Amino acid sequence: MLGVSATGIAAARPVGAPGKGRYRRSGPVLAFAILGAGVLIAAVVSLMLGSNLIDPVSVVGRLVDPASDAGAIVWGSRVPRTVLGLLVGFCLGIAGAVMQGQTRNPLADPGIFGVSAGASLAVVGGIYVLGTTSVLATLWLALAGAVVASILVFAIAAIGRGIASPVPLAIAGYAVSSLLIAVTSYFVLANETTLAAYRIWVVGALSSRQLAGTEPVVAFAVVGLIFAAANVRSLNSLSLGTELAQGLGESLLRARLVGLAAITLLTASAVAVTGPIGFVGLTAPHIARALVGGDHYRLLPASGLVGAVVLLLCDVVGRMIGGTSEVPSGVVLTVLGGIVFIVIVRRGRMAAL
Amino acid sequence: MNPAQALRRPARILVPLLAATLALTACSSTGSPADTSDAAAEGGWSYTDDTGKTVTLDAAPERIASYADYAIGLLSYDISPVAIFGRVDVASDFRFDDYDISDAAIVGNSYGEVDLEALAEAAPDLIVTGIYPTDREGTLDLEGPLYGLADAEQQAQLEKIAPIVAIEIGGDGLEVVESMNSLAEALGASDEAVATAKEAFDAASADLQAASEETGLEVTQLYADADGIYVVKPEDEPETQLYGQFGVDFTNLNPDGDYYWDIYSWENVGQMMTGDVLLTNIEGFQQEDLAAQPTFADSPALKAGQVHTWQSAALDYASQAAHMEELAEILRSSVKVS
Numbered sequence: 001m002l003g004v005s006a007t008g009i010a011a012a013r014p015v016g017a018p019g020k021g022r023y024r025r026s027g028p029v030l031a032f033a034i035l036g037a038g039v040l041i042a043a044v045v046s047l048m049l050g051s052n053l054i055d056p057v058s059v060v061g062r063l064v065d066p067a068s069d070a071g072a073i074v075w076g077s078r079v080p081r082t083v084l085g086l087l088v089g090f091c092l093g094i095a096g097a098v099m100q101g102q103t104r105n106p107l108a109d110p111g112i113f114g115v116s117a118g119a120s121l122a123v124v125g126g127i128y129v130l131g132t133t134s135v136l137a138t139l140w141l142a143l144a145g146a147v148v149a150s151i152l153v154f155a156i157a158a159i160g161r162g163i164a165s166p167v168p169l170a171i172a173g174y175a176v177s178s179l180l181i182a183v184t185s186y187f188v189l190a191n192e193t194t195l196a197a198y199r200i201w202v203v204g205a206l207s208s209r210q211l212a213g214t215e216p217v218v219a220f221a222v223v224g225l226i227f228a229a230a231n232v233r234s235l236n237s238l239s240l241g242t243e244l245a246q247g248l249g250e251s252l253l254r255a256r257l258v259g260l261a262a263i264t265l266l267t268a269s270a271v272a273v274t275g276p277i278g279f280v281g282l283t284a285p286h287i288a289r290a291l292v293g294g295d296h297y298r299l300l301p302a303s304g305l306v307g308a309v310v311l312l313l314c315d316v317v318g319r320m321i322g323g324t325s326e327v328p329s330g331v332v333l334t335v336l337g338g339i340v341f342i343v344i345v346r347r348g349r350m351a352a353l
Numbered sequence: 354m355n356p357a358q359a360l361r362r363p364a365r366i367l368v369p370l371l372a373a374t375l376a377l378t379a380c381s382s383t384g385s386p387a388d389t390s391d392a393a394a395e396g397g398w399s400y401t402d403d404t405g406k407t408v409t410l411d412a413a414p415e416r417i418a419s420y421a422d423y424a425i426g427l428l429s430y431d432i433s434p435v436a437i438f439g440r441v442d443v444a445s446d447f448r449f450d451d452y453d454i455s456d457a458a459i460v461g462n463s464y465g466e467v468d469l470e471a472l473a474e475a476a477p478d479l480i481v482t483g484i485y486p487t488d489r490e491g492t493l494d495l496e497g498p499l500y501g502l503a504d505a506e507q508q509a510q511l512e513k514i515a516p517i518v519a520i521e522i523g524g525d526g527l528e529v530v531e532s533m534n535s536l537a538e539a540l541g542a543s544d545e546a547v548a549t550a551k552e553a554f555d556a557a558s559a560d561l562q563a564a565s566e567e568t569g570l571e572v573t574q575l576y577a578d579a580d581g582i583y584v585v586k587p588e589d590e591p592e593t594q595l596y597g598q599f600g601v602d603f604t605n606l607n608p609d610g611d612y613y614w615d616i617y618s619w620e621n622v623g624q625m626m627t628g629d630v631l632l633t634n635i636e637g638f639q640q641e642d643l644a645a646q647p648t649f650a651d652s653p654a655l656k657a658g659q660v661h662t663w664q665s666a667a668l669d670y671a672s673q674a675a676h677m678e679e680l681a682e683i684l685r686s687s688v689k690v691s
Contacts, residue, residue, distance in 0.1 A: 052618070072647035075647065190462075325621075328579070
């Protein structure tokens, strides 16, 4: 087992190894204050700026008095996308941190466990079989598909008794994802309506999303957050290596189950609301790690806050560069996220893992 | 489905990039293509397509392979293609419902997919597809692949099987229809068949004109999705251009600027709510999804429930006659709301 976990996929050094003095002194309180301010600023910016240039005074007036919100631009567009952006970014950031801690792989993305592929197939299957394209039905389908895919991945890995090492989980996730993507492609190619609806859904975006009907998603996300919180101690132990973690009395099965539940529920909630959005789950933990260090007690909430800020700001950028139109936040994220990620790698932060 | 819209769908993601690309490709334009069909003097067959390319064969081609939209046009003149490739699943494409294509080999069901072996087995004498201009001036990118083909390499493979002719789909709708007709005639459609089809077309267009004048309604042709609403510019889309000639008043807020359509994010849709009737592209949001957008709730047409799913028809007399009848009926069943 030790041999497996020490192979290339695992980080050379344990995630969040305690005793990294250079992070301790910088003060996580200050880091969290900065992140809190960042979230606040991002939210205000998101409310104030949009492809329809309303002056900020008018925006405040509309916020205070919804009846004066002509065209529902503030309450019908900016408020929901701001709230959902914060929620989805927070979920993806934490899911990414749990994922990277579980797999001890700095390049792990929440999508690895088949969550996005499962959601995609469920959405496409719903359109193909049931002919449903409504936003709410899509949301439920995505949620269900993500959960089922994750369970399938975990079951396959568990059959091979591969729970101890993250490698079989990642391989099972990759295999299941490939299978689901193949079936999705079949549906999409076989039917024009499915293709059209899928194409709209698969570009992750906050635009046009509404708060109404998202209550179940919020409930799923909250449960996911509880699982993530419950997984923190295990993540810190796992970062020392599975052998050592077991030596510390850690139940690997329990640690993996709780972690997987957190990742699945958080990612599924996010995917259900916005469609698949990449890079937040991948980059947010890296930025957070640079700010607060590798201890998961601090890393998880910090990743969530970073995720929220990143997603919201990317959405705002997308709104401002299209004239009367917009660029979907999923696209902005892929472009900017890629650049940010390269910077992170170049600055050697990866070594801090 | 409207292939032009599908073709440009990815454009909405990177609009500025696309504009730059179009500016570049514009440099590759050539002289204006001429549409001529005539039996060559030596008893052979020759046809000059809309790109200006002349195809010469020993005899008139009998076995035709065609992209789906033009296959429909050929079928309306009883010319049965031996092979069809489409952008969507051909077998379930309802536009073929009136025709028997059981003898045709279906050699492609998604954009850029052509089964070369199956196509070669069908042994076509000629392959028919289209070409879309890249701008309002009708610039044709002759370097790039023709419509429905993945790339120049694939096009070269097809050309090894049979010569390709292309119909230009852009600008003046009647020109597109006439281009389809001249190709069909070159491929054996009789003058009587064309004349009969024209009668139905003329009757439908006269009725559409009457319906437009009776009702005086403004029609908005749009595609909507999570990003917002795309309003088609009637002069840039051949079908709306054609119906505009017959008196249909299409929403035309900004005839200049971007080619083909203007995009309004959901925050900006208030700027395009002038229409009485909404024709929503079949591939995007329909009435229910439009109604779910708070920023579009004030649309008078939406409030009145005058929202119709719309799919651009193939540009031939028969398809257009049926489509114009449909539009006339929609107009007559709608009221002025704005």
